[in-house]
Amino acid sequence: MEEESFSSSSLNDYNIGVMMLLACSIISWIFIHRWNQRNSKGPKTWPIVGAAIEQLMNYNRMHDWLVECFSELKTVKVPMPFTTYTYIADPANVEHVLKTNFSNYPKGEVYHSYMEVLLGDGIFNSDGELWRKQRKTASFEFASKNLRDFSTRVFREYAMKLSSILCQVSVHKKEVDMQVGFGVEIGTLASDLPENRFAWAFDTANIIVTLRFIDPLWRVKRFLSIGSEALLDRSIKIIDDFTYNVIHKRKAEVEEARATGKSDQIKHDILSRFIELSENPENNLSDKSLRDVILNFVIAGRDTTATTLSWFIYMIMTHPHIADRLYSELKTFEEDRSKEEEVPLLPYDLEDLKSFNKRLTQFSGLLTYDSLGRLSYLHAAITETLRLYPAVPQDPKGILKDDVLPDGTKLKAGGMVTYVPYSMGRMEYNWGPDAACFKPERWLKNGLFQNVSPFKFTAFQAGPRICLGKDSAYLQMKMTLAILCRFFEFQHAPKHPVKYRMMTILSMAHGLKLSVTRRS
Numbered sequence: 127m128e129e130e131s132f133s134s135s136s137l138n139d140y141n142i143g144v145m146m147l148l149a150c151s152i153i154s155w156i157f158i159h160r161w162n163q164r165n166s167k168g169p170k171t172w173p174i175v176g177a178a179i180e181q182l183m184n185y186n187r188m189h190d191w192l193v194e195c196f197s198e199l200k201t202v203k204v205p206m207p208f209t210t211y212t213y214i215a216d217p218a219n220v221e222h223v224l225k226t227n228f229s230n231y232p233k234g235e236v237y238h239s240y241m242e243v244l245l246g247d248g249i250f251n252s253d254g255e256l257w258r259k260q261r262k263t264a265s266f267e268f269a270s271k272n273l274r275d276f277s278t279r280v281f282r283e284y285a286m287k288l289s290s291i292l293c294q295v296s297v298h299k300k301e302v303d304m305q306v307g308f309g310v311e312i313g314t315l316a317s318d319l320p321e322n323r324f325a326w327a328f329d330t331a332n333i334i335v336t337l338r339f340i341d342p343l344w345r346v347k348r349f350l351s352i353g354s355e356a357l358l359d360r361s362i363k364i365i366d367d368f369t370y371n372v373i374h375k376r377k378a379e380v381e382e383a384r385a386t387g388k389s390d391q392i393k394h395d396i397l398s399r400f401i402e403l404s405e406n407p408e409n410n411l412s413d414k415s416l417r418d419v420i421l422n423f424v425i426a427g428r429d430t431t432a433t434t435l436s437w438f439i440y441m442i443m444t445h446p447h448i449a450d451r452l453y454s455e456l457k458t459f460e461e462d463r464s465k466e467e468e469v470p471l472l473p474y475d476l477e478d479l480k481s482f483n484k485r486l487t488q489f490s491g492l493l494t495y496d497s498l499g500r501l502s503y504l505h506a507a508i509t510e511t512l513r514l515y516p517a518v519p520q521d522p523k524g525i526l527k528d529d530v531l532p533d534g535t536k537l538k539a540g541g542m543v544t545y546v547p548y549s550m551g552r553m554e555y556n557w558g559p560d561a562a563c564f565k566p567e568r569w570l571k572n573g574l575f576q577n578v579s580p581f582k583f584t585a586f587q588a589g590p591r592i593c594l595g596k597d598s599a600y601l602q603m604k605m606t607l608a609i610l611c612r613f614f615e616f617q618h619a620p621k622h623p624v625k626y627r628m629m630t631i632l633s634m635a636h637g638l639k640l641s642v643t644r645r646s
C-alpha cells in the first residue's frame with residue numbers, strides 16, 4: 127500500500143515536471159519567436175497562428191492598418207495559419223503581377239471558391255477561356271456607339287431624377303442619406319434593378335463572402351449552416367429569386383415586343399444584349415449564366431460608381447474651396463455651351479422651383495458625351511477621390527507557380543498576392559509628401575488633365591484585366607456631378623460618422639447624411 131502511494135505520488139511529480147518543462151519550452155518558444163522580431167518591420171507574428179490575431183484585431187480598419195505597414199515596407203507579408211498573404215504597394219511589383227507575369231496570377235481557386243456563391247462564374251470570378259470569352263463579348267458591347275448614346279441618355283435621366291429629389295430635400299430642409307440615393311441609380315444594366323430588399327441582400331452577401339478571407343471557420347459554419355453562413359444562404363435566396371425574376375420578365379418583354387412587331391421598344395441595355403446572345407445555343411448562355419452576368423455587372427457598375435460619388439460629395443463638403451472651383455468651372459462651361467448652341471440661358475429664381483428646374487433641365491441638355499470631356503477640373507476631382515477612396519480598395523490574386531517579385535520578394539505557389547489601391551494612393555513614395563491631401567490640382571498641367579501610370583494609380587486595375595467600364599463610369603459620374611455641383615451645395619450632418627466598412631467595395635459604413643441647399 128505504502129509502495130503504491132509512493133509510486134503514485136512520484137508519478138504525479140513526474141507528470142508535473144513534464145508539464146512544467148513543456149510550459150517552459152512553449153513560453154521560451156513564444157518568447158524567442160517574438161524576440162527575434164523585435165527589430166523587424168511589418169506585422170508581428172505568433173507561432174502557428176502567424177499574424178492572424180493582429181489582422182483580425184485590425185479587420186475593421188484593415189486598409190489603414192496596411193497604410194501603416196506600407197509606410198515601413200513596400201511589400202508586406204502576413205502569414206496566416208494555412209497560407210501567406212503578400213500585400214504590394216510598389217508600382218514595379220504591381221506591374222509584374224498585373225501585366226508582365228499575368229498568367230501566373232489568376233483570380234485562382236481560393237478566390238473562386240470564396241466568391242462563387244455570389245458571383246458564380248461571371249467575369250469577375252473566372253479565369254482562362256471562361257473569362258476571355260466574357261471579356262470579348264463585354265468589350266465589344268462597351269465599344270459600341272449605340273450603348274454610349276443610350277448610356278448618355280440614361281445617365282442624364284437618372285441625374286435629373288436625383289436632382290429633383292435633392293430639390294425637394296432642399297425645400298423641406300431635411301437630411302438625406304446620399305449613399306442610398308446614389309445606390310438607386312443603376313445606370314444601363316437593367317432599369318428594374320435594384321429593389322431595396324435586393325440591395326440589402328446583395329450588400330449582406332458581399333460583406334459575408336469578404337469575411338471568409340480571414341475567418342478560418344467559415345467552412346465549418348457553412349457545413350452546419352449557422353451564423354454568418356446561414357445569413358448568407360438567406361441573402362443568396364433573395365438575390366436569386368429577384369434576379370431570375372428580372373431575367374424571366376425581360377425575356378417575356380423581348381418576345382412580346384417581337385411578336386407585336388415592336389422590336390424598337392426592346393431596351394438597349396447590357397442585360398437585353400446578353401439575352402439576345404443567349405438565343406444562339408453556340409453561346410452556351412443558360413439562365414444561371416445570365417444571373418451571373420447580372421450580379422457581376424451590379425457589383426462592377428452600380429456599387430463602384432455609387433460609392434465613388436458618395437466619397438466625392440464627402441470630399442467637396444470637407445473641402446469647400448474645391449466645391450467653389452468646380453462651381454466656377456461649371457458656370458463658365460454653361461455660358462460657353464449656351465453660346466455654342468445659340469440658346470440664351472433661361473432666367474431663374476432660387477425661390478421659384480419651377481424656374482429653377484427649368485434652368486437645371488436646360489443645363490443638363492448642354493451636357494453631351496463630347497462636351498463633358500472639357501470638364502478637366504471635375505475629371506481631376508473625381509480621379510483624386512478615387513486615389514484616396516478607390517471603390518475597390520484591395521484586389522487579391524492567386525499564385526500559380528513560385529515566383530520572385532522585382533524587389534526580390536519570394537512568392538510561393540498556392541498563396542495570395544494583393545495590390546492595395548487604397549494604401550498605394552496614400553504612400554509618400556508614390557505621390558510625394560502631400561500624398562494624404564485631397565488636391566485635384568496634382569492631376570492638371572496648364573489646366574489639362576494628365577494621366578499617370580495605371581500601375582501607380584490602380585483604382586481601375588491595370589493590364590489585361592483593366593476595368594472595362596472606366597470610360598462609362600467617368601461619363602456617368604461626370605454627368606451626375608456636373609449637375610449636382612452646379613446647382614447644389616452640400617452640408618455634412620453634424621456628428622455623422624463617415625468611415626468605410628469591410629467588403630469588396632469601399633462603401634460607407636453609416637451612409638452619408640447631409641443637407642442640401644440650392645445654388646444660384
Ligand code: HEM
Nearest residue numbers: 249426427430431434517518585586587591593594595599
Ligand atoms: C468608379 C467606378 C469603377 C471603378 C473604380 C472600377 C474598378 C474596377 C477594378 C479595380 C476592376 C478589377 C477587379 C478585379 O479584377 O477583381 C474592375 C473590373 C471590371 N469593371 Fe470596373 N470599375 C468601375 C466602374 C465600372 C463600370 C461602371 C462598369 C460597367 C458597367 C465596370 C465594369 C467592369 C468589368 C466588366 C470588370 C471585369 C474586367 C475583367 O475581369 O476582365 N466597371 N473595375
